[in-house]
Amino acid sequence: MGQVLTLKKGHPCGANRWEVVRLGADIGIKCLGCGRRVLMQRSDLARRVKSVDIDAGAG
Secondary structure, eight states, rough: OEEEEEEEEEOOSSSOEEEEEEEEEEEEETTTTTTOEEEHHHHHHHHHHHEEEEEGGGG
């Protein structure tokens, strides 16, 4: 948790960076542009991730 992901497609708010906020069968991510939270299945998220940028909890 706390990792920041860049997804292949942008969110309608214009951002494409998301923070991981929940792990489990579904993964919860929060848009860093508008704060919207989304639950996605692991397999769907794995296909949509472009890169893992930073660990937000490391600082």
